[in-house]
Amino acid sequence: MKPVTLDDVAMRAGVSAKTVSRVVNDERSVRPQTRQRVLRAIEQLDYRPNLLARGLSGAHAYTIGLVYDNPNAYYIIAMQQGALAACDELNFNLQIRPCNSRSPGLAEELRDFANRSRLSGLVLTTPVSERTAALRRLAAYRIPFVRILSAARDPRDGSPCVYVDDRDAAYAITAHLLQLGHVRIGFLRGGRHHHASAERLRGYKDALHDYGVPWRRELVIDGDYVFDDGFRGARRLLDLAEPPTAIFGCNDEIAAGALAAAQSAGLQVPYDVSIAGFEDSPFSRHSWPPLTTARQRADIIVERATRMLIARIGGGEVANEGFNPELVVRGSTAPPRPKSRQRRRR
Amino acid sequence: MKPVTLDDVAMRAGVSAKTVSRVVNDERSVRPQTRQRVLRAIEQLDYRPNLLARGLSGAHAYTIGLVYDNPNAYYIIAMQQGALAACDELNFNLQIRPCNSRSPGLAEELRDFANRSRLSGLVLTTPVSERTAALRRLAAYRIPFVRILSAARDPRDGSPCVYVDDRDAAYAITAHLLQLGHVRIGFLRGGRHHHASAERLRGYKDALHDYGVPWRRELVIDGDYVFDDGFRGARRLLDLAEPPTAIFGCNDEIAAGALAAAQSAGLQVPYDVSIAGFEDSPFSRHSWPPLTTARQRADIIVERATRMLIARIGGGEVANEGFNPELVVRGSTAPPRPKSRQRRRR
DNA sequence: ACGCGCCATGACAGCGCTGTCATGGCGGCC
DNA sequence: GGCCGCCATGACAGCGCTGTCATGGCGCGT
Numbered sequence: 001m002k003p004v005t006l007d008d009v010a011m012r013a014g015v016s017a018k019t020v021s022r023v024v025n026d027e028r029s030v031r032p033q034t035r036q037r038v039l040r041a042i043e044q045l046d047y048r049p050n051l052l053a054r055g056l057s058g059a060h061a062y063t064i065g066l067v068y069d070n071p072n073a074y075y076i077i078a079m080q081q082g083a084l085a086a087c088d089e090l091n092f093n094l095q096i097r098p099c100n101s102r103s104p105g106l107a108e109e110l111r112d113f114a115n116r117s118r119l120s121g122l123v124l125t126t127p128v129s130e131r132t133a134a135l136r137r138l139a140a141y142r143i144p145f146v147r148i149l150s151a152a153r154d155p156r157d158g159s160p161c162v163y164v165d166d167r168d169a170a171y172a173i174t175a176h177l178l179q180l181g182h183v184r185i186g187f188l189r190g191g192r193h194h195h196a197s198a199e200r201l202r203g204y205k206d207a208l209h210d211y212g213v214p215w216r217r218e219l220v221i222d223g224d225y226v227f228d229d230g231f232r233g234a235r236r237l238l239d240l241a242e243p244p245t246a247i248f249g250c251n252d253e254i255a256a257g258a259l260a261a262a263q264s265a266g267l268q269v270p271y272d273v274s275i276a277g278f279e280d281s282p283f284s285r286h287s288w289p290p291l292t293t294a295r296q297r298a299d300i301i302v303e304r305a306t307r308m309l310i311a312r313i314g315g316g317e318v319a320n321e322g323f324n325p326e327l328v329v330r331g332s333t334a335p336p337r338p339k340s341r342q343r344r345r346r
Numbered sequence: 347m348k349p350v351t352l353d354d355v356a357m358r359a360g361v362s363a364k365t366v367s368r369v370v371n372d373e374r375s376v377r378p379q380t381r382q383r384v385l386r387a388i389e390q391l392d393y394r395p396n397l398l399a400r401g402l403s404g405a406h407a408y409t410i411g412l413v414y415d416n417p418n419a420y421y422i423i424a425m426q427q428g429a430l431a432a433c434d435e436l437n438f439n440l441q442i443r444p445c446n447s448r449s450p451g452l453a454e455e456l457r458d459f460a461n462r463s464r465l466s467g468l469v470l471t472t473p474v475s476e477r478t479a480a481l482r483r484l485a486a487y488r489i490p491f492v493r494i495l496s497a498a499r500d501p502r503d504g505s506p507c508v509y510v511d512d513r514d515a516a517y518a519i520t521a522h523l524l525q526l527g528h529v530r531i532g533f534l535r536g537g538r539h540h541h542a543s544a545e546r547l548r549g550y551k552d553a554l555h556d557y558g559v560p561w562r563r564e565l566v567i568d569g570d571y572v573f574d575d576g577f578r579g580a581r582r583l584l585d586l587a588e589p590p591t592a593i594f595g596c597n598d599e600i601a602a603g604a605l606a607a608a609q610s611a612g613l614q615v616p617y618d619v620s621i622a623g624f625e626d627s628p629f630s631r632h633s634w635p636p637l638t639t640a641r642q643r644a645d646i647i648v649e650r651a652t653r654m655l656i657a658r659i660g661g662g663e664v665a666n667e668g669f670n671p672e673l674v675v676r677g678s679t680a681p682p683r684p685k686s687r688q689r690r691r692r
Numbered sequence: 693a694c695g696c697g698c699c700a701t702g703a704c705a706g707c708g709c710t711g712t713c714a715t716g717g718c719g720g721c722c
Numbered sequence: 723g724g725c726c727g728c729c730a731t732g733a734c735a736g737c738g739c740t741g742t743c744a745t746g747g748c749g750c751g752t
Contacts, residue, residue: 057706096440
């Protein structure tokens, strides 16, 4: 009835509880023969450590917190999966924590979150990972964390992170559109408080520049990382006197909104207008036509970050790591219609 | 530096730790004046209870587990939001737990999951909640849980649950299509091990029957609750010698797949074929045309279940509660094209 | 043969909280 | 006025585990 405890195992194996603890935690300095005896007892009794007791007693609770502030369901699920995969393998627990990255008390909220359950550390995803002032305070509270950042190169700022080169990927997408022959390319920007938005815009502008195409302010439209802003933004672009022949949405959800806007305007994608997204979320595969996008494996990125965090908690030195999203060309992009056969919006 | 403890507060307020504990846990039998003194000390020191210690010491850890086995990102996020909303308000913690509902050791996995962290109880979502044999064992281990079920009425089987009338909602959707004038209505069925699939099929058949339309085996296609099965299933339906004029997907993702299949076949939705989904996930709003569907508020349903669970843990008697998804008509359904003007698949 | 040091193990004291039971004070009742 | 009972509070012993330090045995060097 009552769960088996360390003492039960110790009794059965004829050793002290401490020795069982040593075996469970895989410490050395237990004679192989003793270890065997203990392991047998553990198996016979089907012993499972009580995580609360372990956490209360030890320096930390073998639990990490995954912190996010994101409206994107696919993205969140992918991140959770990555974190869970790492945790399962390394025998850690996971606590999820949606939050408001712009709250003034962010650092204190996270500190309390960590302290209440004696979390071992936090994985901070964008845009929480970009609130530098808050993170400085968090570091001062001695809460270990690993950030996931949108950056072209290793920031080497003494705080461990996994960085994703959004600029480069946005450049690749824009270049793809340019190579198809598009010149007027609309850009639907994502939330301003995501550094990734700026990086992606930079990639877009850099590519235009390298291809000798001046960027036009009227083709860049602000919005958030949500479907409706993609829809509205695309509408505005398509309503221009000279509408773009291609639209690059800052993520797949925005692009899906743009796709819906084009279709609702009676346009055929990709023949009348090309649309590209970013992220390779199921969105981009679950629309018709499927979206050209940049594959960004949030699950793998977060898994990596989680492993780094756990390694760091264990006292290891860990090197930062970079990821490069990869261009995925699907059916939503094609060369622009020749001018002569250009179809007007109905 | 070190987090403030009960003893610190007790010292400051000039009372015993136990009294502080009483105040924190809102137990009565503390003189108002004492309570005030303690509350002031708590505020001054910014005290936060350590959840591990509380959980280790008490009978349970003020933490509930949310158990799911589901590939649907939107659904999972909605459920998590609901559970988090209830937990935040009632000062509980949440642990998430994806699992394989068909694993033979399900009950034991869940027991261990619960025991390791001394969880207060579990919220079991479909289809985990439908593994009756496993649940009997789980109950025998004295793990409290609340199920979320697909059922037309309260099962009154002594185990608390929240039930959702999928049959009724599927009936409403089918009736809606019939009323538009559709007679050949395809049905894309979701995963066999979800009871909801059977219930929705029942609603579909019942409606057909009530409207005097015989159901045809070739119009019902098996699949799982994923986009690709919706796509493939719809393809098969549209390839029939006499294709359906409307397709009812067992959830929005299936319907989105069907929508893509129709569009990829050059058909216009809803003019050439109507498509309806189920769930009202963002999917149904993020496609073009947006999907007619049945609104099922997973967040609210899970929030309700979480509150029931917590009430039950607190020793209360709780009544089961039913939800009725509600028909939401959007642009993906319309009357069938008159026979004369029927358009052939290209 | 003696002593030193190291390795395997154990005893013990918490970690921060709650359950249980004891205590003391005070109002009410006969 | 004395006794009972109840209410507010506190002392204390864990919850199940780990950190620290003590211990005892054994190999090895001289």
